[in-house]
Amino acid sequence: GQWKVGWHPSMLLGRDVYGATIGIVGAGRIGQAVARRAKGFNMRILYYDVVARPEIEKELGAKRVDLDTLLREADFVSIHVPLMKETYHMINAEKLKLMKKTAYLVNNARGPVVDEKALYEALKEGRIAGAGLDVFEQEPTPVDNPLLKLDNVVVAPHISSGSYETRSKMAEMVAENLVAFFEGRQPPNLVNLEVMKVRPLSKII
Structure with missing residues (x-):
């Protein structure tokens, strides 16, 4: 009910992404x-x-x-x-x-x-x-x-991944990475590749 308050022609205008x-x-x-x-x-x-x-x-x-x-x-x-x-x-x-x-x-x-x-x-x-x-x-x-x-x-408060499907997939990825780690394999989503130089991997924890 407050749309007319402070309204002006350029209010909330954005930029087209098409062709950009x-x-x-x-x-x-x-x-x-x-x-x-x-x-x-x-x-x-x-x-x-x-x-x-x-x-x-x-x-x-x-x-x-x-x-x-x-x-x-x-x-x-x-x-x-x-x-x-x-x-x-x-x-x-x-x-x-x-x-x-x-x-x-x-x-x-x-x-x-x-x-x-x-x-x-x-x-x-x-x-x-x-x-x-x-x-x-x-x-x-x-x-x-x-x-x-x-x-x-x-x-936004760090919630871009906020959907049921995404959060479920994140949980699966955590499990997959943990399994790989404890089997001595490279975790599929590893960021710090330097840790792969540590042998055995169990020394990391």
């Missing part, structure tokens, strides 16, 4: 799933990954580029890398300066991959158009996080 360029940072399982959905919107797909992904290049016409090129050309930057020493603050002030003024940053990976202070300044100063954040450097994020006060930010 998406830049996927981290083209693993989730990044590839995002790419397949983007293809349905006729999006041009760029991706940055430490390894080439010929399957999505052939299937979706995705193009592998370096991170700086991706940030310069993408209308939407979607982050899907694991949090490691190499990816901590991967998107910092210098990287944000490369993005288009009309571009959006979406982080569904891990909060510390993005330097929140630098992101806040970029958003506040209008150097990028907006951001969608499901993750934060500190979780739960403090209520006084300045990002929460910006009109060009959409946030």
Whole structure:
């Protein structure tokens, strides 16, 4: 009943994704799933990954580029890398300066991959158009996080995977990884490959 209060012609307007360029940072399982959905919107797909992904290049016409090129050309930057020493603050002030003024940053990976202070300044100063954040450097994020006060930010409390089917699959993946570990095999969803140098694996716990 409050629709007319404060209404104006540009209220809640967004940006079409159809035909736009998406830049996927981290083209693993989730990044590839995002790419397949983007293809349905006729999006041009760029991706940055430490390894080439010929399957999505052939299937979706995705193009592998370096991170700086991706940030310069993408209308939407979607982050899907694991949090490691190499990816901590991967998107910092210098990287944000490369993005288009009309571009959006979406982080569904891990909060510390993005330097929140630098992101806040970029958003506040209008150097990028907006951001969608499901993750934060500190979780739960403090209520006084300045990002929460910006009109060009959409946030969620780390619940992008919130469906019955997804949560069930997550439980299955945990079980599969545990079984592999205790059988001395490489867990299928291993992030820290360095642990595979430890023999026997039981020394890890």
